[in-house]
Amino acid sequence: MRVLVTGGSGRLGRSVLAALAEAGHEPVCVDLVRPPAGQVPYESFAVDLLDTGECYSVVGRYRPDAIVHLAAVPVPFLRTDVATFRTNTQMVFNVCQAATDLGVGTVLAASSPTVIGYGNPAGWQADYLPLDEAHPTRPWHAYGLSKVVAEETIQAFARRWPDRIACHAFRPCFVVSPEEWDGAPTQTGDTILDRLDRPELAAVSLFNYLDARDAGDFVAALLGRAKDIPPGEVFFVGAPDAMAREPLAELLVEHAGVPAAQAAGLTGSSPAFDSAKAERLLGWRAKRSWRTELR
């Protein structure tokens, strides 16, 4: 399949491009910024997907079978709330609309676990743990809200055009690139060792994480099954364990204000996010853990 990967020059995009090529697809990187010349063996094209005309133009140019939409303001508070909301919501709409009008069969879009609403300084409690896709969303910042809208957009297109396009969304946990296991700074500027040594750092995202290569494999698995599963599915995509040396039954109580009775089931290395749906519907399970990758 020819697959446009929006945001392909980014942290997640690089691994998604590699996994798709490995799975026998023909990935094309479309991004505001092209990857450095000669560094990636894929075709790439510079485009501002926020511009509806440019979005249509690039989809028309490549006529892909599928689009994996990763391009976004990728974290909370990186830009103004207005820019974050407008960029992320308009861009996913542009991609879905252009894909539907121009005959693209599949759109997969990156959402975020932050839609659940943890980290709200005004208070947040889970209804239950571990968190799964049935848990209510309670966004409190523009980024989380934009990702709720992105999921709703995907589901609206899936509902309206069930025979024309397969659309799904996925919520990757805190993505760790391969070089970060060797000590390179993570997206929050600290290192993986810092996050293990100082649990308050990883507590902000409830100790979730995901190796970028596992994220790439997830996208390849979802692409392969996109037309066989119910329309408009949403998936949590996380590592099989927590980014922590102690059980979350203790750490969530101490560092995230979770009631002890609610965290009690998270013994051993159990994570706070449940990716069982991905395993059930797609046969995907993360292969890499900090326990096997950290050097």
Ligand SMILES: NC(=O)c1ccc[n+]([C@@H]2O[C@H](COP(=O)([O-])OP(=O)(O)OC[C@H]3O[C@@H](n4cnc5c(N)ncnc54)[C@H](O)[C@@H]3O)[C@@H](O)[C@H]2O)c1
């Ligand atoms: N990295 C994580 O831990 C994580 C976790 C959850 C969700 N996500 C989501 O995954 C996706 C990828 O995240 P990432 O970490 O790779 O981010 P990143 O910033 O490394 O990559 C995002 C890419 O999108 C591109 N982009 C931004 N605006 C664009 C536009 N108008 N037109 C074209 N391209 C544009 C950027 O140039 C960049 O290369 C995002 O949607 C993000 O919200 C990431």
